[in-house]
Amino acid sequence: MKIVISKDKYGTPIQALALDAVVSAPISGTSARVALPADIELARVVAPVNCYIAFGDDTVTASSTDHAMLTGVEIFRVKEGDTHIACVQLGAVTGNLQISKMV
Numbered sequence: 469m470k471i472v473i474s475k476d477k478y479g480t481p482i483q484a485l486a487l488d489a490v491v492s493a494p495i496s497g498t499s500a501r502v503a504l505p506a507d508i509e510l511a512r513v514v515a516p517v518n519c520y521i522a523f524g525d526d527t528v529t530a531s532s533t534d535h536a537m538l539t540g541v542e543i544f545r546v547k548e549g550d551t552h553i554a555c556v557q558l559g560a561v562t563g564n565l566q567i568s569k570m571v
Contacts, residue, residue: 485510485543488569493555495519495563499529501554502567504546510570511544511553513537516563523550530554543570 473481489505495517503526504511513521515537522534523546536558555565 485570487512488571490566490568492564492566493553495555495557495565497557497562499531499554499556501526501528501530501552502565503552504550504567505569508546508569511546512541512568512570513544513553514541514566514568515539515555517561518558519555519563519565520558521565522554523547524552524554525549526552528552528554530556532556532558537565 475481491502491505493500493502495515516539518536518538520530520532520534521537522528522530523544553567
């Protein structure tokens with residue numbers, strides 16, 4: 469699947485994305501994983517607390533050697549073959565990681 473950017477009436481690409489399917493995973497001291505929405509190319513990841521994240525297949529785990537996702541929102545390009553995201557807390561606070569498909 470390729471992302472198709474909509475165009476305005478003058479043929480200029482509209483630089484905006486819409487939210488689609490959403491999943492979430494618990495952020496705790498043990499790595500947790502969740503399946504990404506089908507056909508996802510761009511993922512909006514919202515972390516209410518600092519954590520580590522890793523993209524991969526259905527065996528992916530997150531550890532302190534992975535990407536540090538600090539509290540906030542980031543958009544990631546999902547590589548072909550990545551079907552899951554894993555997260556583990558970075559610090560003492562827990563929460564829920566939210567992943568939204570962007571279209």
